[in-house]
Amino acid sequence: MADSNERYESMVRKLKEHGYKLTHQRLALARVLSVSEGHPDVETIFLRLQDSFPTMSLATVYRNVMLFKSFGEVLELGFPNGRNRFDGNKPFPHPHVICIRCQKIIDPDVGSLKDMTEEVADITGFVILTHRLDFFGICSDCMTEKV
Amino acid sequence: MADSNERYESMVRKLKEHGYKLTHQRLALARVLSVSEGHPDVETIFLRLQDSFPTMSLATVYRNVMLFKSFGEVLELGFPNGRNRFDGNKPFPHPHVICIRCQKIIDPDVGSLKDMTEEVADITGFVILTHRLDFFGICSDCMTEKV
DNA sequence: TTTGCTGCAAATAGTTTGCAGAGAC
DNA sequence: GTCTCTGCAAACTATTTGCAGCAAA
Numbered sequence: 001m002a003d004s005n006e007r008y009e010s011m012v013r014k015l016k017e018h019g020y021k022l023t024h025q026r027l028a029l030a031r032v033l034s035v036s037e038g039h040p041d042v043e044t045i046f047l048r049l050q051d052s053f054p055t056m057s058l059a060t061v062y063r064n065v066m067l068f069k070s071f072g073e074v075l076e077l078g079f080p081n082g083r084n085r086f087d088g089n090k091p092f093p094h095p096h097v098i099c100i101r102c103q104k105i106i107d108p109d110v111g112s113l114k115d116m117t118e119e120v121a122d123i124t125g126f127v128i129l130t131h132r133l134d135f136f137g138i139c140s141d142c143m144t145e146k147v
Numbered sequence: 148m149a150d151s152n153e154r155y156e157s158m159v160r161k162l163k164e165h166g167y168k169l170t171h172q173r174l175a176l177a178r179v180l181s182v183s184e185g186h187p188d189v190e191t192i193f194l195r196l197q198d199s200f201p202t203m204s205l206a207t208v209y210r211n212v213m214l215f216k217s218f219g220e221v222l223e224l225g226f227p228n229g230r231n232r233f234d235g236n237k238p239f240p241h242p243h244v245i246c247i248r249c250q251k252i253i254d255p256d257v258g259s260l261k262d263m264t265e266e267v268a269d270i271t272g273f274v275i276l277t278h279r280l281d282f283f284g285i286c287s288d289c290m291t292e293k294v
Numbered sequence: 295t296t297t298g299c300t301g302c303a304a305a306t307a308g309t310t311t312g313c314a315g316a317g318a319c
Numbered sequence: 320g321t322c323t324c325t326g327c328a329a330a331c332t333a334t335t336t337g338c339a340g341c342a343a344a
Binding site for chain 2: 079109110117121
């Protein structure tokens with residue numbers, strides 16, 4: 001896991017560089033995103049912020065998560081069920097392993113896709129900008145649990 | 148591309164095996180899905196069906212695409228924007244290359260992810276059931292087009 | 295003081311569901 | 320003739336937007 005203080009500083013720097021105001025809400029959100037324990041969805045981020053920031057609204061969470069995403073400071077993982085999840089700790093493409101029972105998401109340390117990306121570019125004539133690789137399965141906790 | 152007649156027969160067989168009725172709507176949908184030219188979204192499938200089937204409703208498309216998906220006869224590609232797309236021609240995990248300008252999706256012929264899947268299972272302790280690999284970029288048509 | 299930001303509530307868009315009539319077998 | 324399926328419209332859910340008041344700089 002990346003150093004979350006560095007991540008936080010980077011987010012704050014991007015706000016300043018782009019001329020956005022440093023509101024309490026944005027700073028609190030940057031704090032939560034920079035840790036991003038467990039790849040939270042918007043609801044989870046909202047709940048974590050309410051602990052320290054009771055007046056926070058959902059709309060503000062959406063607006064500012066998207067703002068940080070536009071700076072490349074947050075990676076959005078979209079899902080068909082509409083509960084997208086966010087990673088502000090490692091905001092660059094990397095593989096995910098997702099438990100289809102408990103929805104846990106972890107980051108495995110595996111080799112990069114650089115070779116395959118080049119192969120795909122050669123074959124298809126696309127200019128490849130990014131990628132997404134998810135493995136779906138059942139985590140060991142859920143495997144040992146009674147049904 | 149797989150043989151679309153074989154795919155169609157397979158879909159019809161699954162309907163019979165599971166005791167579902169062979170309605171005109173389901174057969175027409177199976178025909179469209181078995182070709183799946185261009186990984187259509189629900190709206191596109193709906194429009195294609197209306198040519199030959201003017202009374203078709205969107206709800207019926209949704210219900211039956213999901214029915215075929217439950218048989219493993221259709222692969223759903225979910226996207227954060229909510230316009231999910233479907234592949235009834237190759238309903239098993241395979242890489243996709245997606246143009247972020249024109250939304251075209253193509254299937255590149257690249258090596259499998261078998262080795263990486265095993266590596267991920269070893270590292271994480273997950274039982275890996277499926278995966279998804281998408282490359283995002285700009286296709287050659289869109290690259291040469293004027294902005 | 296100025297300008298951008300937040301919170302609220304209403305709007306939006308894709309998808310799902312309840313129900314009465316239609317159709318497969 | 321029976322029982323599932325369809326079409327319609329309303330419901331649902333995550334997200335976005337308009338707007339009036341608030342707060343950062």
